[in-house]
Amino acid sequence: MKQEFTQPLTTPIDSDRNVFSILEERVQRAPDDPLIQYQGEGGHWRTFSARQFEDLVIGLAKGLIARGVMPGDAVAIIAHTSWQWTALDLAIMSIGALTVPVYETNSPAQVKMIFNDSRVAMAFAEDDAQRDKVEMVRQDCAQLSDVYVMQQGAIDTITAFGSQVGDEEFYERERAVKGDDLATIVYTSGSTGTPKGIELSHGNFVFITYSGVQSMPDIALKPNRRLLLFLPLAHVFARYMQFFSFAGNVTLGLSSSFKTILADFAAFKPTFILGVPRVFEKIYNAASQKAGTGLKGRVFSQAVQVARAWSMAQQSGHGIPVILAVRHAFYRRFVYSTIMGIFGGSVEYAVSGGAPLDASIAHFFNGVGLPLLEGYGMTEMCAPCCVNPTEGYRIGTIGIPLQGVSVGVDDTGELCIKSRAICMGYHNHPEITAQQIHEGWLHTGDLGSVDEDGFVTLTGRKKDLIITAGGKNVSPAEVESSVMTSPVVGQCVLVGDRKPFIAAIISLDLAETNAWLRSEGAAQVPDLEQAARNPIVRAEVERAVNKANELVSRAESVRKFEIVPEEFTEANGMLTPSRKAKRQVITEHYRNLIDSVIYAPRKPRTMRR
Template identity: 75%
Template sequence: MQQEFTRALEEPIDSDRNLFSILQERAQRAPNDSLVEYAGAEGAWHSFTAAEFTQKVIELAKGLIARGIMPGDSVAIIAHTSWQWTALDMAIMSIGALTVPVYETNSPMQVKTIFNDANVSMAFAEDDTQRDKIELVRQDCQALKDVYVFDFGALDTIAAFGHGISDEEFNEREQAVKGSDLATIVYTSGSTGTPKGIELSHANFIFITLSGVHTMPDVVDKPNRRLLLFLPLAHVFARYLQYVCFAGNVTLGLSSNLKTILADFGAFKPTFILAVPRIFEKIYNAASQKAGAGLTGRVFSRATQVAREWSRMQQSGETMPLWFKVKHAVYNKLVYRSIMEVFGGKVEYAVSGGAPLDTSIAHFFNGVGLPLLEGYGMTETCAPCAVNPTDGYRIGTVGLPFQGVTVGVDDEGELCIKGRSVCVGYHNQPEVTREQIVDGWLHTGDLGTIDDDGFIRLTGRKKDLIITAGGKNVSPVEMESSVMTSPVVSQCVVVGDRKPFIAAIIALDLDETNLWLRAEGAKEVQNLAQASKNPIVYAEVERAVNKANELVSRAESIRKFEIVPDEFTEGNGMITPSLKAKRQVITDHYRELIDTVIYKPRKA
């Protein structure tokens, strides 16, 4: 390794345990804590104490035993984030079975592939729509037996089956589950290729969960911590956050409807939140558009400048003049407080992950009083392996490794990870396991550097590097992130491999575009086709591209862009559940546009 940095453990971690033991310890330590809270169908919030939720998990585990689920069996869940998902997950793993998460956006063919690869014997679906996907391919899934539906009382049914199972039988099964046993097979969202099943053990999760408590005590271990989780639980980062909540002193709030997320923030009042960068971009753009173009808009614009300047001074350690502190305090009363109220008024920190975060967004939120602690990880590391500290965080980096984790940079500049959270391997793909995990080092595919203090800075994806016809190596991530801060842009994908110059394919967000047009006093558009041809929208995209180009040399800059009249969604396979563009899928889909419009063939 060219560079290597290990963050020492402050206290030893015994990872030869199972994940249920963390929930059990919380119930013993603080049985009356409000552990899990959720919004009911009528909008009111309900809660389980730690003791109640643990008992619910045991009831479900007994039911699974009664239905014949044995250690090593795979049980799938296809549902939105909910307390039912969390309870089932813990119940499945508590008896040595494997949870197999399936995104609710997966197609029937993807469901079939996952079910057969993982040998799924039982499945839980949220509703008729998800059950129908299973039924369409059920005859091709030889191991599949029972299918239960949340909406039709699945959990009550499973719990009823368990009435004949004694506490002693459950305890025997639970105590037999060791750290080395597999806990789950998680299928990657496939942003860089065909999804792979990643085997994660109880020891993997136990280690990084307890390391997380030691690494982020201000976030998860102080009394009365509250997290509102709205990412899909099929994503390993959301799964991990559940376990950290149980191990720390956190009340876990669960929400799956992004349309009600602002109301949920107000009702739940989290002390910290986790989201992908696109969520923070949307909140910033919504605040900007709400301010409008008049006096309020000018005040917001100046407040934004002051917030970013405050953040840059704070990050550099520069002494702030008294007049600047006064100006910042004035804008805090006029603007910043109302922005913080969007998150419920109690939030202290936010963790951003899953995709690169544009530094201008990070400086804005830092300046208004909400540090965005960017982190980094992969499914192969049980989600996180690095995060910025609450004290001494550095914008533009993904922070320090978790305690007990080693990071390195190899001779090709690739970031590598070593530690007890690195996965067991890739399910049914021993050759991939040998290629990706070498001498204990997980090769991430990301390019990066490590400074003398251990802070990690990502510089791009190894496979995403674009080599132009002129031989220039271009990493597109920074430019794409910058363009996507525009209120009208949904996705930006830079192209130009073996081409004479760099270009970009840009997709719009119709709702956000109309909000922006309205704020600008312009006429709204009816659809994406109109939006893509609108000269006012084009000018805004051009402004965003020009701003991004300031970050790079001319040879690396976006010389041409095309706005496509299409939406990039999980459903059409263009983006992952964490809202990252699937570069190869998009470039393949727009191959004709790229070859005949962006790069017009020269006439003979």
């Protein structure tokens, strides 16, 4: 490695344990702790103590044993974030079976692919709509047997099946599960567009869980820590935070809807927040729109400028100028306190991951009193490998390695990671495993640098992946190639890196467009500019986009597109000699169109008098 930095462990971690032991250790340490809270009927928050939740997990595990689930069997969960998801996940893994998470937004075709690749034998669906997806492809999934619906009493049903299974039988199965055993297969988009299953062991999770606790004691170990988790548990980052919470002194609040997040903040009062950049962008935009355009809007705009200036001065290490400090103190009392109140009034830190965080958003929140500690990770490493410390954090970096984790930069500038959390491999793809993991180093596909203090800065990406502001990794090839099957489309290039949704820049083939118009009995067009404005042509492009969207989940689908009156050619630098679109060149060429038209910020509504 050209550069290398390792953060040593302060306390050894025994990773030859299973994931259930994390919950078991919390119960032994603090059985009456409020472990999980959730919103029940009527909007009231309900609580499981550590002991109660362990009993629930064991009851479910016994039911799975009674239903014939054996070590190595794959059990899928397709549902929103909930206590049921968490309980089933732990129960499945506690007896040596494998949890296979499925996003509730996945299409039936994606469900079929995942079920067959991991040989899913049993599935838990949240509701009838999710069950219908499974039933649509059941005849093509040879291994699948039982399908249970959470909203139709699945938890009670499985627990009832387990009533005749004794504690000793459960613990015999649980004790047989070791750190090297496979715990889960998590599917993530690969460079070809086909989801790849990442094999994660019990030891992978155990190691990185306790590494995280040791690395972030202010967040995990102080008394009465509270985390409100609203990200989907199918995402390994959110799933990791469950175990992090159990290993610390954290009460985990579970919320299934981002629509109610502000009300949930007010009711739950978290001490720290986990989110993707899009969450913080939405909160900032909501505050801005609420301020409006009048006097209140001007005050908010000035407060934003002061917050960012204060943050930049703080980060510079040269001290805060007196006048800036006075202005900041004024806005802290009259503006920033209101913004902090949005989070419930108790929040101290926020951890942002899953996608790159825009520096202006980070400086804003840091300036109002909420440090956004940006981190970094991948499914292949059980989510996190780096995070900014609570003291001495540096905006613009992804922080320092967690304890026991090594970061390196190879001769090509690629960021590489080594730790006991690196995955076992890519399910059914030994060739990809050999390509991505060399001598224990996972090659991330990202370009970066490491300074002498261990702070890592990302500088680019090798992979042709789009990472939205919501943290969704989108491989564009499948949608692009589908859209280009239209007779009028020359090229289709997806954009959306660090943006709230996926969009497309589409060029036309003039000759083919006119040929298609003739076949439709419509008038031809003299040039690409008129072709781009032609309503018949636009309708055909929209049809092609809609068809392509059927192949992927909503988060991967194209929400907006723009037809440009220009060909992409090798001569203008937008195509390679093999006719592949150069995404970066095209994105920069149409930067103004992308920023000011496709992703134009919404103007706040003004009240008519």
